[in-house]
Amino acid sequence: MDTPQLNSLYQQLILEHYRNPRNKAELAEKTLEVHLANPVCGDEIRLQLRIEDDRIAAAKFVGSGCSISQAAVSMMTTLLQGRSLADADALAKRFTEMMHGSEEAAKDKALGDLRALRGVSKFPVRIKCALLGFDALQQALEKHPAGDKH
């Protein structure tokens, strides 16, 4: 099978998160929720956060969509638990850099499992799938009453 790019896209870790998404549940006592959809594709998530003292005390999501969007948001939530808002924002920026092809970002251990998604940068039409979760996160951070953490 002559499809190295496909192999780099559909890594086992991605399929594993797609089939067994982490933190996929309604969050009790959420303080913020952002509903985001990708109207072209129909990917959809509701990201729910509980923010306490400028920290993400808990992050969960519900949604449906392609393997890339759902695996990315699953991986993202595993990294968000307990993180400061400023840290979460930095993570979002780092991931976005990786999606735009940054080799350096792709090596950053801070991205954890998300690094498995580096192959998506070779598939321009799928980048928005991978970014859906972080787009929701950034909207949530902007909505947070304490405001601008940047």
Add this chain to the structure above:
Amino acid sequence: MTFDPLRIRSEFPALDQNVNGKPLVYLDSAATSQKPRHVLRALDDYYERDNANVHRGIHELSRRATEGFEEARGKVARWIGASDPAEVIWTSGTTGSINLVASAWGLDNVRAGDEILLSVLEHHSNIVPWQLLARRTGAKLRYVEIDEQGRLILDDLDSLLTDRTKVVAISHVSNALGTVNPVKRIAAAAHARGAVVVVDGAQGAVHTKVDVQDLGVDFYALSGHKMCGPTGSGALWGRRDLLEAMSPYQGGGEMIHFVHRDESTWAELPHKFEAGTPNIAGAIGLGAAVDFLSEIGMDAIQAHERRLMEYALEKVGALDGIRIYGPESLDEHSAVVSFTLGDAHPHDISTILDAEGIAIRAGHHCAQLVMKRYGVSATARASFYLYNTEEDVDRLVEGLGLVVGIFG
């Protein structure tokens, strides 16, 4: 003339290319068809030789442009069985046509409490214009539901049609599932209640011989780009008495007779509905597409597509984990295979096929009510046209094998 898909295929330059290192297999004609040389040449000829504005110049180029533009109108009229070319109005496509009817006819004829009957099968372009009309008039929308095979449930048509039903807007063929709707029967029932019948023919005229008189409808909307013509071309056919009674849609040049300070008088049909400089090249290109399809013959095209569908439903249907949406009988199922495959999301299917040079559509196909009916957010859709072959189906099935390999 025998139908030779390979010869036909060679008329379409865009089909002759490699995509991601593999020969292109184009299975997205329901989104837009590829264009034959005959149409491309007509566009070139117009721009290289005859380009001028229509209906207003005395000079030679304007005469030629006007002649080509009006000849094309006649071709489309004959193509759909219209008795008079003046009943064919150039539009930007099906969406433009339906918006024209919903605004120009709708605002004069639909009142608060009236009902607009649609179906769950409709493309958003045959839903949203009616929602806009309903919001402006206070009319109510009602829907014909579909069964498990994606066919309209017409048993309760008599109770859905009431004396308040002013308009029934229905697709000839569903873009999402390929369902062929019994338009003639629906039109007869609607007329018995005094309702006007608007048909979204975006996927209809493409695959079957259309005769608007025989269908017994009042308006028929079509897009040029789905039937080998240029993007941005299209037409609305309407019954002359309705078109004459309607107010204009947009105001501007070309659509007036006399302009006074406070009011104006309207041009004759069809110009009353064609404000501004029209898409002249688009109309001429659409006329050329009609010539191209007529020469091959719609019966031959339909027979070819039916054979392909039979083959595709058998081959694709044999895959593990496949679910095909739409009617089981090919009499009711046009050249679209809408499917899901195991837990592979349609976007993932589409990406994997694209890497193999195979173009399909994945998503809700602008038919979110259909997706909701089946409880899915998206399907994958392979759609066929006159230039597709059994080999294309084989490549699709091979590609789907890769999907199973990755997701299975």
